[in-house]
Amino acid sequence: MADYKIVLLKGDGIGPEIVNQAVKVLDKASEKFNFTVEYDEALLGGCAIDATGVPLPDETVAKCKAADSVLLGAVGGPKWDNQPGNNRPEAGLLGIRGALGLFANLRPAVIFEPLKKASPIKDEIIGGSLDIMIVRELTGGIYFGKRGRTEVDGQPAAWDTEQYSVPEVERIARVAFDLAMKRNKKLTSVDKANVLESSRLWRETVTRISKEYPEVELNYMYVDNCAMQLVRNPGQFDVIVTSNIFGDILSDEASMISGSIGMLASASLSESKSGLYEPIHGSAPDIAGLGIANPLATILSVAMMLRYSLDQPKAADAIEAAVTKVLENNRTPDIYEEGTNKVTCEQMGDLVCEAL
Amino acid sequence: MADYKIVLLKGDGIGPEIVNQAVKVLDKASEKFNFTVEYDEALLGGCAIDATGVPLPDETVAKCKAADSVLLGAVGGPKWDNQPGNNRPEAGLLGIRGALGLFANLRPAVIFEPLKKASPIKDEIIGGSLDIMIVRELTGGIYFGKRGRTEVDGQPAAWDTEQYSVPEVERIARVAFDLAMKRNKKLTSVDKANVLESSRLWRETVTRISKEYPEVELNYMYVDNCAMQLVRNPGQFDVIVTSNIFGDILSDEASMISGSIGMLASASLSESKSGLYEPIHGSAPDIAGLGIANPLATILSVAMMLRYSLDQPKAADAIEAAVTKVLENNRTPDIYEEGTNKVTCEQMGDLVCEAL
Ligand SMILES: CC(C)[C@H](C(=O)O)[C@@H](O)C(=O)O
Numbered sequence: 055m056a057d058y059k060i061v062l063l064k065g066d067g068i069g070p071e072i073v074n075q076a077v078k079v080l081d082k083a084s085e086k087f088n089f090t091v092e093y094d095e096a097l098l099g100g101c102a103i104d105a106t107g108v109p110l111p112d113e114t115v116a117k118c119k120a121a122d123s124v125l126l127g128a129v130g131g132p133k134w135d136n137q138p139g140n141n142r143p144e145a146g147l148l149g150i151r152g153a154l155g156l157f158a159n160l161r162p163a164v165i166f167e168p169l170k171k172a173s174p175i176k177d178e179i180i181g182g183s184l185d186i187m188i189v190r191e192l193t194g195g196i197y198f199g200k201r202g203r204t205e206v207d208g209q210p211a212a213w214d215t216e217q218y219s220v221p222e223v224e225r226i227a228r229v230a231f232d233l234a235m236k237r238n239k240k241l242t243s244v245d246k247a248n249v250l251e252s253s254r255l256w257r258e259t260v261t262r263i264s265k266e267y268p269e270v271e272l273n274y275m276y277v278d279n280c281a282m283q284l285v286r287n288p289g290q291f292d293v294i295v296t297s298n299i300f301g302d303i304l305s306d307e308a309s310m311i312s313g314s315i316g317m318l319a320s321a322s323l324s325e326s327k328s329g330l331y332e333p334i335h336g337s338a339p340d341i342a343g344l345g346i347a348n349p350l351a352t353i354l355s356v357a358m359m360l361r362y363s364l365d366q367p368k369a370a371d372a373i374e375a376a377v378t379k380v381l382e383n384n385r386t387p388d389i390y391e392e393g394t395n396k397v398t399c400e401q402m403g404d405l406v407c408e409a410l
Numbered sequence: 411m412a413d414y415k416i417v418l419l420k421g422d423g424i425g426p427e428i429v430n431q432a433v434k435v436l437d438k439a440s441e442k443f444n445f446t447v448e449y450d451e452a453l454l455g456g457c458a459i460d461a462t463g464v465p466l467p468d469e470t471v472a473k474c475k476a477a478d479s480v481l482l483g484a485v486g487g488p489k490w491d492n493q494p495g496n497n498r499p500e501a502g503l504l505g506i507r508g509a510l511g512l513f514a515n516l517r518p519a520v521i522f523e524p525l526k527k528a529s530p531i532k533d534e535i536i537g538g539s540l541d542i543m544i545v546r547e548l549t550g551g552i553y554f555g556k557r558g559r560t561e562v563d564g565q566p567a568a569w570d571t572e573q574y575s576v577p578e579v580e581r582i583a584r585v586a587f588d589l590a591m592k593r594n595k596k597l598t599s600v601d602k603a604n605v606l607e608s609s610r611l612w613r614e615t616v617t618r619i620s621k622e623y624p625e626v627e628l629n630y631m632y633v634d635n636c637a638m639q640l641v642r643n644p645g646q647f648d649v650i651v652t653s654n655i656f657g658d659i660l661s662d663e664a665s666m667i668s669g670s671i672g673m674l675a676s677a678s679l680s681e682s683k684s685g686l687y688e689p690i691h692g693s694a695p696d697i698a699g700l701g702i703a704n705p706l707a708t709i710l711s712v713a714m715m716l717r718y719s720l721d722q723p724k725a726a727d728a729i730e731a732a733v734t735k736v737l738e739n740n741r742t743p744d745i746y747e748e749g750t751n752k753v754t755c756e757q758m759g760d761l762v763c764e765a766l
């Protein structure tokens with residue numbers, strides 16, 4: 055019987071509440087599908103700053119490295135807004151991505167059938183369905199490049215470097231092509247190759263790797279155009295692959311277009327099997343501790359973990375089906391609609407366990 | 411009687427057709443409001459490559475520098491896609507911005523009353539109205555920074571530099587604050603200050619300049635969040651100020667949200683009075699020469715020119731009013747709706763002249 059070691063990084067704000075519900079669901083799935091899970095906890099973000107002075111203690115990195123996967127709640131909040139840039143909760147997030155080599159961020163933007171009216175986009179355009187997978191490079195580019203202050207003509211200035219090497223682009227391209235092969239075999243590579251040198255290298259490399267995937271229909275799009283096309287006709291996309299910064303912007307835009315931000319999960323993968331899984335929403339300090347947070351994105355992050363890191367695709371499918379079923383009649387306040395039952399964070403966790 | 415020298419850069423694709431209609435409207439306005447306009451033409455983009463081998467001939471720069479303002483149609487097309495990066499039509503566009511010091515790009519995203527159903531966003535959200543002014547820094551940042559190829563661990567790599575100096579941020583911030591003062595006194599500065607050093611300098615500088623504008627309500631937003639908020643609730647924005655690359659992405663997203671891309675004008679301003687004015691849409695090679703292009707964005711660019719560079723605000727207002735009036739019953743194919751008259755590019759120009 056498979057036995058998995060999972061590290062929980064509950065984080066800040068609503069993080070602990072939502073992770074607790076996801077753990078309950080994972081335990082239930084482990085009974086049903088015959089595997090066991092051992093948990094350990096570690097600190098990341100604001101809670102780590104409070105306890106240790108830094109957002110990413112060494113102990114957290116060590117524990118995560120030893121685990122089969124990591125489940126993260128959310129980090130950050132106004133309490134730590136006055137920390138210097140390199141000691142903010144966000145620095146912990148960037149730090150753990152770098153330390154674990156999590157170069158591939160998978161961000162599905164999907165519409166759940168019972169929530170199909172939630173998209174801000176008109177029904178004629180969105181047609182109640184959306185299923186985009188955005189593959190964002192996560193440990194390179196301008197978020198990890200050299201940066202600093204300097205002077206220009208005697209005046210203060212500041213700079214950051216967007217840089218990509220061929221192997222960095224190759225490995226993220228392969229992740230995207232592999233995903234496209236399992237989906238609708240369409241891949242859009244997004245860059246700004248009409249201006250940026252790093253984008254030209256990106257495009258050349260993706261083009262070369264595409265030869266290994268003759269079945270995948272590849273097209274290129276400039277980032278400004280992609281930001282428009284996501285609004286104009288999001289249904290045209292299957293898989294999108296792009297750099298760290300463009301992926302940050304476009305994946306957030308796409309998730310808002312789905313209308314279901316409180317529902318969206320994400321996976322951050324490394325060259326090894328182990329990954330980090332987290333909801334895409336933030337730590338929502340305004341509702342932390344009230345017991346009304348929506349745990350479904352975290353529960354769906356567990357499903358992604360089962361699929362991509364733990365080789366339990368059946369358990370993943372079962373959790374996703376349970377969530378869709380529960381959603382028909384039950385809603386946390388953020389997704390509440392007339393005619394459904396309004397439930398708490400904990401009740402939502404219980405309902406998904408029952409439906410499993 | 412004021413006499414203005416205007417350079418026309420008709421450019422490629424539909425560029426010549428739409429500029430011709432805009433010239434007709436400007437001539438009509440000059441009769442009505444008692445000024446004269448002299449025109450000169452110069453080459454930019456693909457047509458310049460064909461005629462001279464380069465996208466921005468020196469003669470074009472010289473003519474533009476001597477003019478009171480420049481009206482640009484559109485540049486680019488598949489014909490020049492195989493030109494090397496530094497000799498593409500787009501390089502001409504970046505070149506003229508740099509050569510004329512056009513550091514402030516004003517990109518209004520507005521909904522025209524007769525086209526209020528055109529937005530892809532649901533009516534409950536957009537409420538039929540939108541009036542955002544995006545102020546994009548246009549001659550700095552990563553589009554103008556140093557770039558090159560290098561090696562990382564023996565592997566090819568490529569890099570670009572995002573850099574801003576304090577004076578560069580100060581001057582674009584002042585343009586944005588001045589505009590906010592003339593509008594609803596709300597300014598959103600968009601950056602990625604939780605990660606980028608250049609964004610931290612940007613934010614510090616905007617904060618300092620804000621002291622000169624105590625009446626303007628300033629807030630900050632991360633670029634990923636802004637990409638979401640434009641979809642979730644675009645009505646929250648009045649003026650947005652941001653860097654070259656973020657402005658490129660967000661202004662295109664915002665214009666798609668307006669649903670009226672064929673209608674949107676833009677101004678690129680320098681420290682002097684003279685500016686460059688152009689529609690935000692592209693050269694549409696697929697419909698070039700068919701006489702069915704929509705000239706209204708170019709006509710509205712003329713209105714912006716009259717307002718920002720030529721001190722003829724009444725003529726600007728009159729053109730904008732004429733366009734709104736004509737739109738009630740007349741449409742080019744791109745904005746056609748049942749129950750209106752379908753008109754050609756030239757007819758649309760004539761109708762605006764009549765309405766003036
Ligand atoms: C907090 C920030 C550094 C982070 C990022 O931009 O990578 C966040 O926006 C995200 O997308 O996970």
Ligand SMILES: CC(C)[C@H](C(=O)O)[C@@H](O)C(=O)O
Nearest residue numbers: 248249278500501503504658
């Ligand atoms: C063609 C390109 C260089 C240009 C830019 O990104 O600046 C265009 O997208 C624009 O926004 O005017």
